[in-house]
Amino acid sequence: MSGANAYKQMAVKTASRGQILIMLYEAAIKNTRKAMECIDRKDLAGKGQAILKVHDIINELTTTLDFNVGGKVAQDLERLYAYCGEQLVKANINNDKEPLLNISKILENLLSGWRVAVSEYQKTQTQTSGTQTNISASKTGIPANE
Numbered sequence: 001m002s003g004a005n006a007y008k009q010m011a012v013k014t015a016s017r018g019q020i021l022i023m024l025y026e027a028a029i030k031n032t033r034k035a036m037e038c039i040d041r042k043d044l045a046g047k048g049q050a051i052l053k054v055h056d057i058i059n060e061l062t063t064t065l066d067f068n069v070g071g072k073v074a075q076d077l078e079r080l081y082a083y084c085g086e087q088l089v090k091a092n093i094n095n096d097k098e099p100l101l102n103i104s105k106i107l108e109n110l111l112s113g114w115r116v117a118v119s120e121y122q123k124t125q126t127q128t129s130g131t132q133t134n135i136s137a138s139k140t141g142i143p144a145n146e
Helices: 003-014 017-041 044-063 067-094 098-140
Strands: none
Touching (some): 017 044, 017 098, 044 067, 067 098
């Protein structure tokens, strides 16, 4: 295993759920761009591999939706993911970059939103754990900053 692959595996193993979500979006966008480059180079095999990777990521994103927690947002994401899947099929069959551009824009917008959401969540977790530390320290009589 190369050093880069080992690093990627360790990054995934130690990442939070939010960080993994962001990694999935980044990989989907990267492979969407790769598929477009392959179309330009007339590399059909490369295009097919890149589209398959995007398809697999979108399937993973779809299967991990939690409709009980996410409600309407999860339903809307499911529809967007289904649309992206349809666009992937069009791009692959017609050797067309336009559907891939649509997918890329959608994924980039979603990634931007998820980055903000994950960052905000991490801030609240940090604040909560800081509060927990202060509470625990006050119970022991030890100042929290020592």
